[in-house]
Amino acid sequence: MNSYLFADDLPVLDINRVIRQIGATPYKPTSVALTDLPGQQLGSVTVAGAHDWVSVSYQVADQARRARVGVERTPCHLGGSRPWWRCPRCGRRAALLVFDERAAPGCRGCLQRPYSVQHAGDLEAMALRVARARRWLGPGGRRPRGMRWPTYRRLLARLAAAEADMCAALAPLRDRCREAREVVK
Ligand SMILES: [Zn+2]
16 A cells, blocks of 8 residues: 555545445455545455454554454334444445545544644644755746756655645644634634
């Protein structure tokens, strides 16, 4: 799994896809796609399970991990039942299980929120990285005369990554400011 800058980019595992693919052979390990929210494939995991639990094997930074996740079923209007993950973190029902390389899987409520800034030092370091990445570029991020295109593209990518980190780190602060303003009104 790669690093994900924004929590919304984290890979998710759809319970309906899992149950459909496990089908009639629940205990046989089956490969199921991990996707982003719009449904584009980002990787895959191996699942095996029974009626009320699924064991999910996945890789994080080349390390094999496994999680056993409860499955709940709610009756449908037209008969049959609809499966849900039971979030291993909060116990709530969820259609999607979210994978984060830094933590055990959980529901979107538990994992898919902007990362919080742990230390003021982190912010400073991020600002420094943005400044360093900008230093070699022309005004407005233009390519300086004589700079080779591959170099320019690499520097641009580094700047984009540094800025994205910064935005992700600032998002919770921005939300808190917005909430504070709402209270003042
Ligand atoms: Zn949860």
